[in-house]
Amino acid sequence: MADGFSGIAVTLVRNPACLLGGVGLLAISLLVPFLGREGRLFRFEGEALSLTPLALAGRHPGFWVLLILAVAGVAFGLIRQERGYRPALWGGGLGCLLVLWLTWAAAVKPYAFGPGAMLALAVCLLVLAHGLSQGGYIRADTFVVACILALAFFVLLFILFPLLAVLRHSVMDAGGLRLGLFLETLRRYTALGRVLRNSVGLAIFVGITSTLIGLAFALAAARSRSRLTVLLRAFSLLPIITPPFVIGMAIILLFGLQGLVTSRLLGLKTRGVFGFPGLALAQTLSFAPVAFLVIASVVESVNPALEEASLTLRAGRWETFWNVTLPLLRPGLANAFLLTIIESLADFGNPIILGGEFEVLSTEIYFAIIGRFDQRLAATLGLILLGFSLAAFLLQRQWLGERSYVTVTGKPPSGTPMPLPRGLEVGLLTFCVAWCAFTLAIYVSVVTGGLVEIWGINNAFTLRHYHQLLRDGMEALQTTLILAGISAPLTAAVGILLAYLVVRHQFPGRGLLEFTSMLSFAVPGTVIGIGYILAFNQSPFLLTGTATIIVISFIFRNMPVGIRSGVAALAQIDQALEEASITLRASFATTIRRVVLPLIRPAIVSALVFSFVRSVTAISAVVFLVSAKWQVSTKVILDQAENGRYGLATAYSTVLIVIMAAAIAFMYLMVGRRPALGGLEGGGLA
């Protein structure tokens, strides 16, 4: 392939990617242990050198191929070639497959994958990325392609692989693979029709109410000149920083048979709160803020110039609002609706407390695993739930269509955004304040619950719950904060990066990548939890019992939030801005840092805040991943609530809420204030 001896004569490096890749692989082959002992990835106690690829080659001849590949890489690096990308392409691609195959083959009990395997894979991915980029297969630079490849790999490993592990149960029994098994399982499950009706009906209802409330809050917060807007923002965040079953508990305390509102104030004796009404209320309380965060970041980035143009053309404020502002919010609305529907379908904490006999898919899956130990039924129902999420996702695409929602064009936007029509503003503010008051009532009852002996029975003031908390709960609290703190920036980074790649770059499998990333959001946590245990409790990818698996589950469960807000924000920013920056010879990194990031800052903030908070309040998946060494707060709360110690549970919840509120304030300060309204012309565009 190369033109032989003439290349050697010149001592210049001909193909730096191949050379670096080859040298890297060689170094790894000679020095870094490819495998690790189960459970101790980085402590080798003297056997490190016997686990390098070179040492392993005796047992697994495949490792010789890896060494040959490394040497070939170095050689190609020094030889002149016609098409320099080809060796990188082939070498990198082969290398990736080889490393994965070797990991699979060699990492068997008692060994698991080790640092060498990870590094070798990283090197091969980079080389492959270089090849793909240089060869023009993906039109982007090496960095972007490497990101795409790495994300694709992670998505495969941490979303698809565990799901396949679970789903395998739905079509495989002792007799092998049988597709009919799926239908057979469903036929035996007589409650299916009712459960489906319940789940879907509830999800659509909650999707509509949450989106409407989120829209009201977003408009009021972003467009009203009233000072109440600060209050709205703060209040709207409250429900997300709450473990979901706490809202359920508070709703029972307020609206149950002995509820403060229903029984004491209204004199009603009703158990109506269990089932659909209570559940719809609790889920709306929980998910409207999600809708708010998504819609708000879109409202903030609507270019005022369009509204101004409409006003200049003599349209009234109402007309402008209906025909210009609202249509521009469609991506945000669609995303909010989709997110809340999926959240409602997968929600577990509320139905388990408030569902009563109103069965929904997520709890039925949980019951199937936890109660009847029927993983096949759980997997089968999980498939159905995935089907619904898929439908919601496709619907959203259809609805958004191909229309352009670009409003940030780089041409200097003028003026301030249009104020809301007067009547609308008053109406929205009234509604929002009322909703806030309601939320406040929920929280007052939570805080009070932690300060009295037994809520409603013995209302004497006491601090004993807090004393017990200080004694027993601090360790789990610390673990939770550390794990959530590590996962939040990673989640935001991965999510926004994925959003950026998906929106801005064309590459094969783009839609698939986006869809798969959204999957983990749609799958009930319980199923993901079981999937992770099935997939990562054995070689080669042994991760259970570690903090890593908890962090990874946080990242991949919360990543869709980052993706959604990133996609919604990026869809509004004209690509011409980045092209201009590139044309002016700014590097890719500079473009990202100076142009893209400042424009999508609201999306970043919401992704950071939201993933931190979701990690702290996560329960359904993490319940299976916590280990004796790594325990989280929500599990402690659930344990205590289960034994009727609501005092302790609510005290603990109160502490969590306070910490998360502080963390959110801190994050806003760190990332910087959101851009002032209409302030998009500043900074990076100058």
Next chain:
Amino acid sequence: MARWLGVAFLVLGLAGSSAAQEKGLVLYGSPDRDWVAAVAAKFTRDTGIKVDWIRASSNEMYARIEAEKANPKGDVWFGGTGDPHFDAAEKGLTEPYCSPKMAELRDFMRDPIGGCRTLGLYAGPLGWAVNEAMLKKLGKPMPQTWDDLAKPDYKGLIAIANPNTSGTAYTTLVTILLMKGEEKGWEYLARLHKNIAQYTKSGSAPGQLAGRGEVAIAIIFLHDVVMFAEEGFPVKAVSPADGTGYEIGGLSLIKGAPHKENAKKFIDWALTPETQAIAKDYRSFQLQSNRNTPLPPVVIKHGVDFEHVKTIKYDFLWAAKNRERILKRWTEQIFSQAR
């Protein structure tokens, strides 16, 4: 590229900070969280062996142990309703261990399903938590027998856990089926279902509801009634006059335990009267399995000890073997019906 490697190293670092394989013990506990924590701390104090522990309800723990079976993480499964323990033993998730302490155990808890496959840790009879004030206000009589509970009088006044998630509720199903025989038993369960106001997830949660006046009667274990009463909830422990079933809390050695020797040491230690005596300090009022563990006076005060409660002959092996069938039939034929 540098940045990307940075991220990679961060992930590596995280993975490296894990690892729990050195000397120690991993305890999987299913009873009250505070009790499990105290037991773990005491074991470390007594033996110097470091304990990592985690608490999950017995059904959740079963699912965890099953999911982890290719690479077990836990050593001992301490406490929790017996049925999942027995089920796990049947499925080979745990392995037999004949502790030298077995001789000291009460006969009915020594070896509940034979072959040392699970040892009895404690036992507690099933009964009702009754909110007397509420019953009086509604003008309803105190129920005496299981048949009373199914009378239309108590419609919408009873809570019980969902047997799909709770060992307590499953024990209730088995108790009824054993007492009345299959055919009449299912008939009875269908009638009882009409009276249920709410099915909860956790076994003891109905006691909570009765205490708060959401329902008047909760079907739970009697030692849990004592716990709620001692916590300050207005509930009275009532045992059915026509007899009732009971649970045996299991103590099992997990198959493939990473610290098997320590696990055996722990099991022997957990069966001593000194260890068992601390349960009552953590609001766990079951009858402990060692004959020499004193019965806490409060249990006698509430009249829920085995001397005062009429118990039936409960067949644990039958309960474990028929679990799937019973739950399926209950869910499909009873739970799905309107009330």
